[in-house]
Amino acid sequence: MERILTIDDFEALAIGAGILGTGGGGNPYLAKIRAIQYLKEGIDIKLVNFDAVPDNALVVSVGGMGAPTVGIERIARGDETYRAMLGLENYLGRKFTHVIAGEIGGGNAIAPMIVAAQSGLPVIDGDGMGRAFPELQMDTFMIAGIPPSPAVLADHLEHVTVFDGIDDPTTLERFARVVTIQMGGGAGLAMCVGDKPTVQNAAIPGTTSLAIAIGEAVLQARSGRGNPVQAALGVTGGRELFTGKIVNVERRNEGGFAKGILNLDGTGEFSGHKYAIDFQNENLIVRTESGEAMIIVPDLICLVDEDSAEPVTTEVVRYGLRVSVLGIPAPVQLKTEQALKYVGPAAFGYPQVPYIPMEGTYGQPAGARA
Amino acid sequence: MERILTIDDFEALAIGAGILGTGGGGNPYLAKIRAIQYLKEGIDIKLVNFDAVPDNALVVSVGGMGAPTVGIERIARGDETYRAMLGLENYLGRKFTHVIAGEIGGGNAIAPMIVAAQSGLPVIDGDGMGRAFPELQMDTFMIAGIPPSPAVLADHLEHVTVFDGIDDPTTLERFARVVTIQMGGGAGLAMCVGDKPTVQNAAIPGTTSLAIAIGEAVLQARSGRGNPVQAALGVTGGRELFTGKIVNVERRNEGGFAKGILNLDGTGEFSGHKYAIDFQNENLIVRTESGEAMIIVPDLICLVDEDSAEPVTTEVVRYGLRVSVLGIPAPVQLKTEQALKYVGPAAFGYPQVPYIPMEGTYGQPAGARA
Numbered sequence: 108m109e110r111i112l113t114i115d116d117f118e119a120l121a122i123g124a125g126i127l128g129t130g131g132g133g134n135p136y137l138a139k140i141r142a143i144q145y146l147k148e149g150i151d152i153k154l155v156n157f158d159a160v161p162d163n164a165l166v167v168s169v170g171g172m173g174a175p176t177v178g179i180e181r182i183a184r185g186d187e188t189y190r191a192m193l194g195l196e197n198y199l200g201r202k203f204t205h206v207i208a209g210e211i212g213g214g215n216a217i218a219p220m221i222v223a224a225q226s227g228l229p230v231i232d233g234d235g236m237g238r239a240f241p242e243l244q245m246d247t248f249m250i251a252g253i254p255p256s257p258a259v260l261a262d263h264l265e266h267v268t269v270f271d272g273i274d275d276p277t278t279l280e281r282f283a284r285v286v287t288i289q290m291g292g293g294a295g296l297a298m299c300v301g302d303k304p305t306v307q308n309a310a311i312p313g314t315t316s317l318a319i320a321i322g323e324a325v326l327q328a329r330s331g332r333g334n335p336v337q338a339a340l341g342v343t344g345g346r347e348l349f350t351g352k353i354v355n356v357e358r359r360n361e362g363g364f365a366k367g368i369l370n371l372d373g374t375g376e377f378s379g380h381k382y383a384i385d386f387q388n389e390n391l392i393v394r395t396e397s398g399e400a401m402i403i404v405p406d407l408i409c410l411v412d413e414d415s416a417e418p419v420t421t422e423v424v425r426y427g428l429r430v431s432v433l434g435i436p437a438p439v440q441l442k443t444e445q446a447l448k449y450v451g452p453a454a455f456g457y458p459q460v461p462y463i464p465m466e467g468t469y470g471q472p473a474g475a476r477a
Numbered sequence: 478m479e480r481i482l483t484i485d486d487f488e489a490l491a492i493g494a495g496i497l498g499t500g501g502g503g504n505p506y507l508a509k510i511r512a513i514q515y516l517k518e519g520i521d522i523k524l525v526n527f528d529a530v531p532d533n534a535l536v537v538s539v540g541g542m543g544a545p546t547v548g549i550e551r552i553a554r555g556d557e558t559y560r561a562m563l564g565l566e567n568y569l570g571r572k573f574t575h576v577i578a579g580e581i582g583g584g585n586a587i588a589p590m591i592v593a594a595q596s597g598l599p600v601i602d603g604d605g606m607g608r609a610f611p612e613l614q615m616d617t618f619m620i621a622g623i624p625p626s627p628a629v630l631a632d633h634l635e636h637v638t639v640f641d642g643i644d645d646p647t648t649l650e651r652f653a654r655v656v657t658i659q660m661g662g663g664a665g666l667a668m669c670v671g672d673k674p675t676v677q678n679a680a681i682p683g684t685t686s687l688a689i690a691i692g693e694a695v696l697q698a699r700s701g702r703g704n705p706v707q708a709a710l711g712v713t714g715g716r717e718l719f720t721g722k723i724v725n726v727e728r729r730n731e732g733g734f735a736k737g738i739l740n741l742d743g744t745g746e747f748s749g750h751k752y753a754i755d756f757q758n759e760n761l762i763v764r765t766e767s768g769e770a771m772i773i774v775p776d777l778i779c780l781v782d783e784d785s786a787e788p789v790t791t792e793v794v795r796y797g798l799r800v801s802v803l804g805i806p807a808p809v810q811l812k813t814e815q816a817l818k819y820v821g822p823a824a825f826g827y828p829q830v831p832y833i834p835m836e837g838t839y840g841q842p843a844g845a846r847a
Contacts, residue, residue, distance in 0.1 A: 194641070198568070261642075268652060269639035271564070272631075278659075282638060285655035289648075 108156040109229070112220065117142050119322025120315070124216030125418025126325075126339055126433070127318055129407045131365075131388035132213020132239030133171050134420055141185055142217050145224035152220050153229040154315055157307045160205060160231060166300045167192055167203040168235060168248055169222050170215040172260065172283060173293030173363065183263065187295030188218050189225040190261035195297040198257055198269050207231040207306065209246055209296070211314040212239025212389070213420060218295075230315065237311040237438035237469060238407050241364055241388040243283060244276035245450045247440050248300055251309030255279040258298040262290035276449075288363045311438045317342070317470050325416045335416035336431045344467045345435030348393060348401055349377040350413050353428045358421075364388050365421050374413075374429060382432070384408060386421055391455050393432060403457075405442065405450040406465045407435035436467040478526040479599070482590065487512050489692025490685070494586030495788025496695075496709055496803070497688055499777045501735075501758035502583020502609030503541050504790050511555055512587050515594035522590050523599040524685055527677045530575060530601060536670045537562055538605060538618055540579040540588045542630065542653060543663030543733065553633060557665030558588050559595040560631035565667040568627055568639050577601040577676065579616055579666070581684040582609025582759070583790060588665075600685065607681040607808035607839060608777050611734055611758040613653060614646030615820045617810050618670055621679030625649040628668040632660035646819075658733045681808045687712070687840050695786045705786035706801045714837045715805030718763060718771055719747040720783050723798045728791075734758050735791050744783075744799060752802070754778060756791055761825050763802060773827075775812065775820040776835045777805035806837040 112120075121139035124132065145152065160166075169188050196202055206219040206226070211234035219230045235246040249255050256273035260283055268286045273279045287294045300306045321342045328338035336347060351371035358367035366387045373380035381396040390408035393401045402408050410419040413431040441450050442464055452460040467473055482490075491509035494502065515522065530536075539558050566572055576589040576596070581604035589600045605616040619625050626643035630653055638656045643649045657664045670676045691712045698708035706717060721741035728737035736757045743750035751766040760778035763771045772778050780789040783801040811820050812834055822830040837843055 198639070264648075265642045266648065266652070267639075267641040268656075269568070269637075269641070271637040271639070272635045278634075278636065281659045282636070282656055285659055286638075286652055289651050289655055 108232070109159050110154045112152045112154055114143050114146055116319050117146070117217070119319045119326060120216060121322065122325050122416070122418065123318030123321030124211060124213055125420060126321055126343065126409050126411060126416070127237070127314070127407065128212030128239040128389070128418065128420060129409050130386055130390045130421040131241060132210050132215045134422060135214045135217055137183070138214040138217035138221065142220045142224065145221070150224045152223045154232050155205070155229045156232045157303065157312055160303045162303045164204045164303045165201060166205045166207055166231065166303065166306045167195060168209045168298045168300045169206050170209040170218045170296055171293060172287045172296040183293065185221065186225060187261050187263055188297065189222045189295070190265065190267065191259045191295040191297035192222055192226065194259040194261055194267040194269060195257060195299060198259065199299065203228060205229055205231050207300065207310065208234035208315065209298070210234055210236040210239045211318055212236065215239065216315065216318055231306070232315040233310040233312040234314045235310060237314050237441065238405070239389050240450060243280040245454070246276070247311055247446070248298070248306070248309045249276040250446050250449055253300055253305060253309055255298065258283065258296065260286050260290065260294045260296055262294045266290060284363050292363065311440050329415060336411060336413065336433070339411065339416050340433060341472045342470070343433070343435045344469055344471045344473060345407070345433055345465065346473065348432045348434045349380065349382060350374045350429070350431050351377060351382055353424055353426055353430065356424050356426060369424060371430070371432070387455060388421060392452065392457065392460065400460055402434040402465055403452050403460060403462050404455055405437040405446070407437060409433040409435060434465050436465050436469050438469040479529050480524045482516070482522045482524055484513050484516055486689050487516070487587070489689045489696060490586060491692065492695050492786070492788065493688030493691030494581060494583055495790060496691055496713065496779050496781060496786070497607070497684070497777065498582030498609040498788065498790060499759045499779050500756055500791040501611060502580050502585045504792060505584045505587055507553070508584040508587035508591065512590045512594065515591070520594045522593045524602050525575070525599045526602045527673065527682055530673045532673045534574045534673045535571060536575045536577055536601065536673065536676045537565060537573040538579045538616070538668045538670045539576050539592050540585040540666055541663060542657045542666040553663065555591065556595060557631050557633055558667065559592045559665070560635060560637065561629045561665040561667035562592055562596065564629040564631055564637040564639060565627060565669060568629065569669065573598060575599055575601050577670065577680065578604035578685065579668070580604055580606040580609045581688055582606065585609065586685065586688055601676070601680070602685040603680040603682040604684045605680060607684050607811065608775070609759050610820060613650040615824070616646070617681055617816070618668070618676070618679045619646040620816050620819055623670055623675060623679055625668065628653065628666065630656055630660065630664045630666055632664045636660060654733050662733065681810050699785060706781060706783065706803070709781065709786050710803060711842045712840070713805045714839055714841045714843060715777070715803055715835070716843065718802045718804045719750065719752060720744045720799070720801050721747060721752055723794060723796055723800065726794055726796060739794060741800070741802070754802070757825060758791060762822065762827065762830065770830055772804040772835055773822050773830060773832050774825060775807040775816070777807060779803040779805060804835050806835050806839050808839040
């Protein structure tokens, strides 16, 4: 499968990626505007699935690193991620043939498309998270054992930093995080992934198409053909946990992350109930008033506008927003024992919370046959 | 001039570099032990002056980066700086022909000798500071306009970080500092300096020989041929400011630096007077009881044992030590208007203190003819 992406695809992708972003991954709006500008200039952006990738491909994983709150306050120059990729090519002395998203959540779903427009390379349909996560070691590429280095960060002033000799993904995260902060809180990142069999073995396939399909369903429902929130769930799987009004946002920039807690009062049939959501760029745990965890990372906790299903990201949540809170089961690749070391609740500082997977299958609506 | 360094040279260099280190540059003792070990294994370490360097040489500046306090708590593996140099060669796709010290103060005077033993390259007699300083932009190579990147850090776990595209030395300092901290507080650093004319124009020449000569004079005096402190001053220039006992050490690790204040009570003819020395890895300002600055950075403030002239570095100063405090005039290269932007008191957070150069000439005893 090869597909030239259209403006409509990007409108849909921004919504779907925003929902899968579980609050993080960077705001997709700015990335979408930039990608569409390339289409209007006549540049093709090609999406391919793994069947269309030759075995000897050299694939690079690309995206933005940093706090989403910075991404909307300091607009990116637009070529940071491309420059990171060029920096990695220069370091390796090899040219990449394909790009793939590090995370399909938020603006990072679109970052590879922008690199594709700048480099002419096709984008592989898939990613390394199936959602968004705050740290690099939470990537299925690394969980599957692909070496975390060499990796390259680049910023809007054309500063480039190459990391090499790093075998431990958490070390790369530490090193790259402090440099990202010095780069002003946001940077483009490129990590070498490998040839096709290596990448296919490690990636979560089809997530780009999934994000586009989520957005298409939402847009169709908004055009009068149904309820946008239910339309999204009809593609993602999972269920609406509750509807509520945000009554408090406790948010701070800490160590390069947007961290905090949201408090919500239930609305409609959930009136009288209170909820809290812990986040670290992404939403991590949603709890009831009694403190009971309803949905736990790596399962997805997504805030969307209750009417339009427009995703509500961490950097724009504010008092008074009325949202629907969705729970979506994590991709199976995130639920293995090995993966849960990196993406389970203990990895986020909740060692006392056991991960109890929510029912259902990622990308398959409840009741659908697998 | 070419000279194969001897064990005696290293014994002398460790003392001279310790004095010129003004408290910082890393403890020379461990570096000396390591260098002598190479000599005992039959490896030659060659020191050359600029006359013996061909114009088409490719010179790299090498040394350790980090807080001196870390250097004595976590013994270096010993090849960090060499690995940084190899990382830079790999990045450039070129081989270096000569190494030169980034700073002649402290262990960093000996770091290039260790790289020389490991690489077989000769060491150029000179450095980029004529003393020690805490930050990279305080290097005469950068003050003279040599680009600060590419530069490479390497650590004891073989992690390598390459910085490129950086035109501003202070930016390199920021980036490299945070990575050094992630590397555990200490790392090896290599920065490309250039061909011979470029380096000769920017370096402070002859400082390696000067440090050895200081140490030789001290060692001879210790053997009964005079007063070691006066012997040192007979080579360095400058004068003894006072003798005193350290009565308080306020020291903290902050942002990768050992920062603090020393308080001293005068002894002997200085009894009844009190003094304070501000330091940030290196000693910056010495003041009298009334707060008057006696000697101001970039002039050198050196603590030595009052009997043996053994240098007392920032990481070993402690209550009760009896020291002689020396003031040594800075090299002329550090006193230009351009240099003072980077190494004058304002650069260290003392904008209210004007730099008043002390009398005398670096490396020339008072009364000697220039």
